[in-house]
Amino acid sequence: MLTAYTSDQIRAAEAALMAKLPEGTLMERAAAGLAVVCAGALGTVYGSRVVVLAGGGDNGGDALYAGARLAARGARVHAVLAGARVHEGGLAALRRAGGRVTDLGGAAGETPADPAGGGTADLARDSATDSARGSGKGSGQGLGKGSVQGPGKGSVRDPAKGPAVGAGVRRLLDGADLVVDGLVGIGGTGALREPYATLARLAAEGPATVVAVDVPSGVDASTGRVDGPAVRADVTVTFGARKIGLLADPGAARAGRVELVDIGLGPYLPDPGASALTDADVALMLPRPGVESDKYRRGVVGVAAGSHRYTGAAVLAVGGAVRAGAGMVRYAGPAEPVAQVRARWPEVVITPLEPGEGIGEVGRVQAWVLGPGLGTGPEALAVARSVLASDVPVLVDADGLTLVAENRSLLRRSAPVLITPHAGELSRLLDVPRSRIEARRVEYARRAADELGVTTLLKGSTTVVAEDERPVRINLTGSSWLATAGTGDVLAGVAGALLAAGLGPYDAASCAAYLHGLAGRNGPVSAWDVLSGVPGAVREVMDRLGEDDGAAKLER
Template sequence: MKTVRAAERALMARLPEGALMQRAAAGLAAACADLLGRVYGSRIVLLVGSGDNGGDTLYAGARLARRGAGVTAVLLAPEHTHQGGLAALRRAGGTVAPSRQKDGIPAFLAAAEEGIRRADLVVDGIVGIGGKGGLRPDAAPLAALAEESRAVVVAVDLPSGVEADSGEVRGAAVRADLTVTFGTHKPALLVDPAREYAGSVRLVEIGLDLPEEAELEALQHADVAALLPAPTAESDKYRRGVVGVAAGSARYPGAAVLAVSGALRGGAGAVRYVGPAGQAVIARYPETLVSDRGPAKAGQVQAWVVGPGAGDDAATVAEVLEADVPVLVDADGLRLADRDVVRARTAPTLMTPHAGEAAALLGVAREEVEGSRLAAVRELAARYGATVLLKGSTTLVADPEGGPVRVNATGTPWLATAGSGDVLSGLTGSLLAAGLSPRDAGSVGAYLHGLAGRYAADGAPAGAHDVADAIPEAWRDVRDLRD
């Protein structure tokens, strides 16, 4: 957030005093009006902290009050309230809830409870991007009141109580239906667990001059379309790339079938399968090139996928890691891969753990990874010298060299189903074989997989094989933008 604050200071130095805050307030008020539909007669409660975030909230409240809304401000720090914004609210006909303390308890809590209970809209302007460690004890009840009310909750810049830089939530925080953010998306709005608190996100441009390289990147349709492999008139199955899949076991033959199903739809020209589930694979996908001679003798490939359903087959994992081509390691392969071997590889490695697997690799509790996903994916990438795709409700892709972490949120909770990760591994491995870098393959694979999950589920449960079948639809959806 240092970059955002620096850009704000630079812009404020070029603008008349208060102009930047007025831009933010205008965008915030417009978003609130859109939610309300009818502003006149609406009941609005402003939760106002100190500093510029509170000022944005007060000026927006003044705009809504001038349009006939009944606006009440709850001041959490009266002595540090933005005075210009407060004066504007009062001139527009807005009111201020009592802020005196009684027996050590802020009187605003009682006033806020009644106001929030009757409100149509609650605007969260308690804490800005500098907030750390969750809400203070006197502010936490306000977040609970807002969540329990019938009111629509709008957060200003980001929900109060979440960590702007990391997406962590270290205490009580506001749960918003909409977050109106200014200038750029903050990491907390893209990365869980904070993302869950943000609701929908609306970006208001305020003229910030930000550097091209950000902490996070979120690919859109056009970005993915530009990265998708496409055959030319002179392409054959070998020029398009061949992906090897070393997966499955006597206990888990389905993992091999699902990994192959994803690989066949990922852009490579052919799929070689090695492992004990050859009969199951060839029965479902007769176009697969099946071998029982081990990875080293399976034939030439441009990338390998190893690990899904592998059980305790450490020898196969080690043999694949010796190959001088990109390797994707998933599932059991993550447990069986030697870290020193991975670090010593000269060809790229892409690891695709979920939170539990990442926790085991890092030697921490799963809850620590889930609460600090951004830190966890960066640490794993640095520790293994590999690109890491951390699966979850927001999938993260980090390079070992650092740089922006890619964030993907195209998925659906219905993707939390057995075998879905095997499909993702095959799809992403095929993109590796088609020539994409590990970072791009992971990002594009997660994007397509998430879209396919949406299409397959369409609001109802879907199996992993349904997700694989929907990949071509997701691919066509993305390609339509380019073609």
């Protein structure tokens, strides 16, 4: 199980650990790990061109110390001081190692067209450096935590506007092999302000490999929210523990590969704010039929889906349940989808419904899938009412969500409800614009779970599952190929099978998303391909557990 945390959780853990260690130890550990990853990204450190974008906080400090380590190994390191402050210890270390320092205009005696001059920058001409050194605050030596004000030559930099980014800095970025993004880390709040926003954009557009320090600047570490320009990293080196914003989109898409550097935070971390399943976790949760199994023990799924207009949704949802290993699938619906389901899935037990009729006595069912292709008229509402009146778990998807958005009281029931909306459907349920939900997926999945009293699986670029106070489960499998018609119906069927097998809605939803993602990872795929890939995905995770059963259990 991968775990991830909010900024506040990380800060609290860091404070507890820091109290036991000499000042600067954590930053030293962070910078050492960061420098190792940067060196790996460069391949050859000696003679490489590295630009450090240093913000005014400790994130900038990490970047400067790592820059110093690279400079000591022969890299031509150029730090751009972007903030109204600078981390004094980091700056001093970089200078000692022969790194160059420039302000935003690209000035400081450097010749940006020839950044290879190597360690002879006239730092006395860099205003921020001057005032940092002269302020008397902070240690100025070693790995101190203090940042000092660096207004420079009587001109206070306005962090809201900031000075313009000059052509010299642009040239530096264009000529770099590696850019280290140390603008902001977990201390970032809201959209990037200038000049950070411009620097983030230039770094993203430039040719260099970008390594983000802790989080890509512009990404909200706690949620993955991106409210404006943000760094697009090839690698993010994160310290102590993963931040939720590195796993959930849109932040995850900016983070690239995430490398975790251990700084000793483990014992001080609280329960995580989010988690992500691995193969081993899923394998341990999936039901395995034993010698005593029969179709009832393995779980009977009821599917109430499809309409005379939408027959395919019924076929796909039923198929998802069949192929995920349900003991039995019962289908209840009108004549047209009945004919299609019967033709494609002879193993399914069918109850034809007359227009306006509810599910009535269909026989034993352990969980229902309600909604794909159901329609939203009175006939569909009658079916939805009857399914939600049952006393077993119900998964509500697609048209079922439209029906419950208009009839909230249907969600008041004692057995669990799992809803599986995409952002558009959730926008109708919560009356919040879709774009807002897409930008804040973790927050809104949680809010839906809270407000509606249900388990929520929010589909999309990152699928997230929220329930009560439990860590949000972020799904790491899948690809953009899954964004094609009908895949949601398959997911509903897979999750329905797991609910019927006895998994709680939180586990059923997150395992289903995981398997569905594996089944659809290699595109292009149709919904039918995903359906066909589900048994292979189940076998794949089960086989993994077979290989390293012991290790997996230990990891948990």
